[in-house]
Structure formats: C-alpha cells, structure tokens
Amino acid sequence: MAEYRNYILNIPHLERPIIHDSCNILYPYCLAVEEILGLEVPERAKYMRVIASELNRCVYTQYWLGIYGIFLGHSTMFMWPMGDRELFIDLLEKMTGARVTHSYFVPGGVRNDIPANFEDVCLRQVNYFEKRIKEYADIFYDNPILIHRTEKTGILSREDAIRLGTTGSVLRASGVDFDVRKKEPYDVYEELDVHSNVLKEGDSLARSKIPWLDMLESCNIIRQALEKMPKSGSIRQKLKPNPRGGDVSVYKRVESGRGSLGCYIVSKNKPEPYRLKLSVPSFRNLIALPYLLKGEKLGNMPAVYWSLNYWPVEADR
Structure with missing residues (x-):
C-alpha cells in the first residue's frame, strides 16, 4: 500500500497498527525519510518530537495496563489508568490537534507549533501524573492477588530473551539493559539524561x-525536554511537492512503548517508497509466548x- 503513495500521504496509514502510540510508530519512518531526502530537522522540532513521543508512550502504557487489569480480574487496575491517561491525551490534543491518531510527525519536523501556554500546562500535568502513578505501587504491585497471579509465572531467562529476539520491557525484565534511546540515541535523546x-x-x-517504571522515566524526560527546548524557531523544513529520494536503502529504529520499532525503506529515485517494511516489537515479543507457557497452569495464561x-x-x- 505504501508503495503507491508519496512520503507524506503514507503518514496516516502508518499510524493505524498502533493508534494508542501513533507518534512512536511514525518516528522511525520520518527519520528514514529525512535521511533519504537529506532533510535537517530544526532543533525546536526535535524537542517537540521527544515530548510528544514520551506523552504517547504513557498514553499507550496506561491503556495496556488497564487491559492487564481486566486479564487479572482487578477492576481498579482498569479504571485508574483509563482515567489517568486522559491527562496526557488532553496534552497531546493541545499539542497536535487530535486525541488519538495525531499525524503530528512529518518528514522535516512536526506539523504545527505548540500553544503559547503549553509548557506550563504540560509541566503541571506531568508533576501531577508522576505523583499519581507512584500510588500504583500500593494498589497494584503490592497487591497480594496480583503478586500471586504474576510472580514466578512465565519466567524468561536472560539467555532466552536474547535468543528469541525479544525487545523493550520483555527484554529488560530479564536483565538485559537495552534501550534504543540510550544505545542508539536519535534526535535530541543524547542531550537528555535517560535512565x-x-x-x-x-x-x-x-x-x-517495567512499563510502569518507564512512565516515571518519561515524566523525567519530558521535564528535561521542556527545560532545554528553544523558546522559538522553525518547526519544520519545507518540502517541495512530491520530493524524490536517491537510490538508497535506510533503516531507522526508535524505542516505542513496547520496544524497538524499526522502519526499512528502499528508495528508487521516486516520490514514493520502492519498498517499506516495519519491524514491530509486538510480533517479536509474541514469539516468546509458547516457551513461557510450557509447564504453566492454564489459568496463568492471561x-x-x-x-x-x-x-x-x-x-x-
């Protein structure tokens, strides 16, 4: 489908596989297209991308955590995240103009600038959100029922996590310290302190x-980005209509809410990609499921x- 549309028209389609984390699935695509077309992203736009990416990471993780609560029969674990995620959905709406699929990242920068009071509102919401999700430890992770359902079930060793090609929270929960934001920093992540x-x-x-701890880290990253972001400047390098790339192939990856998410594009000097392939963390992590379920009780499967x-x-x- 992407091979019949130019680099800009592909943006809305690429968001659909994971609408709750649409910024992060667009991120590697835009990085790849920018290298193909020789685009330089303005500094202010890079920070805005990081902020939107981390906000979206929290929005996705809250949704995932709420569904996990349903799987475990913990209704409060569903209701709290679903309510709390609205704080960041509202911020993304102020920032991008859309609540879910934002189409905010474009090759060369971002689609529009942030509102005048966004930084103050964002900082206030982030500070509240951080205090709020710290309470999850008492209600969820110290809950004896949740511990009984999850502790020592589906154990994945460090060696198997690497061998099976898992990524993100699955990989780091098995003792492997790999985060694309640290190991292969993109945009301005190398200028930020990422834990x-x-x-x-x-x-x-x-x-x-791990995803819960990552939300706390996202709050830290957003605060740093708000502090370091230039107060004014360009947000996008303008493109000519139907820009053409050279005869090159590019692979870029980012750290999404689920793990390493990559985009491979082959360009043949045309306005549209000759080939486009996504390497998604959900598929890679699901490969581990048959190995984790061996010897487990059926009730532990969810x-x-x-x-x-x-x-x-x-x-x-």
Whole structure:
C-alpha cells in the first residue's frame, strides 16, 4: 500500500497498527525519510518530537495496563489508568490537534507549533501524573492477588530473551539493559539524561513493572525536554511537492512503548517508497509466548500473555 503513495500521504496509514502510540510508530519512518531526502530537522522540532513521543508512550502504557487489569480480574487496575491517561491525551490534543491518531510527525519536523501556554500546562500535568502513578505501587504491585497471579509465572531467562529476539520491557525484565534511546540515541535523546529500567526476575510481575517504571522515566524526560527546548524557531523544513529520494536503502529504529520499532525503506529515485517494511516489537515479543507457557497452569495464561506488552494489530500490521 505504501508503495503507491508519496512520503507524506503514507503518514496516516502508518499510524493505524498502533493508534494508542501513533507518534512512536511514525518516528522511525520520518527519520528514514529525512535521511533519504537529506532533510535537517530544526532543533525546536526535535524537542517537540521527544515530548510528544514520551506523552504517547504513557498514553499507550496506561491503556495496556488497564487491559492487564481486566486479564487479572482487578477492576481498579482498569479504571485508574483509563482515567489517568486522559491527562496526557488532553496534552497531546493541545499539542497536535487530535486525541488519538495525531499525524503530528512529518518528514522535516512536526506539523504545527505548540500553544503559547503549553509548557506550563504540560509541566503541571506531568508533576501531577508522576505523583499519581507512584500510588500504583500500593494498589497494584503490592497487591497480594496480583503478586500471586504474576510472580514466578512465565519466567524468561536472560539467555532466552536474547535468543528469541525479544525487545523493550520483555527484554529488560530479564536483565538485559537495552534501550534504543540510550544505545542508539536519535534526535535530541543524547542531550537528555535517560535512565533504563532493568529487572532480573524475568517473570510476569517483572514484565508488568517495567512499563510502569518507564512512565516515571518519561515524566523525567519530558521535564528535561521542556527545560532545554528553544523558546522559538522553525518547526519544520519545507518540502517541495512530491520530493524524490536517491537510490538508497535506510533503516531507522526508535524505542516505542513496547520496544524497538524499526522502519526499512528502499528508495528508487521516486516520490514514493520502492519498498517499506516495519519491524514491530509486538510480533517479536509474541514469539516468546509458547516457551513461557510450557509447564504453566492454564489459568496463568492471561497473566503471561498480556505481560508480553503485545498489541495484536501491530503484530499483524
């Protein structure tokens, strides 16, 4: 489908596999197109991308966590995240003009500038959100029922996590410290202090904790980006109609809410990609499921399955 549309018209289609994390699935695509077309993203736009990316990471994680609560029969674990995520959905709406699929990232920068009072509102919401999700430890992760359902179930060793090609929270819950934002920083992540959350247990409980810890880290990253972002300047390098790339192939990846998400584009000096391929974390993490379920009770399957930070539509893409 992407091979019949130019680089700009592909943007809305690429968001559909994971609408709750649309900024992060567009990120590697835009990075790849920018390299193909030789575009330089303005500094202010890079920081705005980071802010939108981290906000979207939290929005996705809250949705994932709420569904996990349903899988575990914990209704409060569903209601709290679903309510709290509205704080960041509202921020993304102020920033991008859309609540879900934002189409905010474009090759060369971002689609529009932020409102005049956005930085103050964003900082206030982030500070509240951070205090709020710290309360999750008492209600969810110290809950004896949740611990009983997830602790020591679906254990994935460090060696198997690497061998099976898992990524994101699944990989880091098994003791492997790999985060694309740190190992292969893109845009302005190398100018920010990014902490990678790692646990060693490799069970369903550890895999459910990593995304929660990542939300706290996202709050820290957003604060840094708000402080360092230039107060004025260009937000996008303008494109000519139907720009053409050279005869090149480019692969770029970012750290999404589920793990490493890559985009491979082959350009043949045309306004549209000759080939486009997405490498998505949901598919890679789902590969581990048959290995994790061996010897487990049938009742443990929901807890193990959803702890893989998996989104069905993204895996099918």
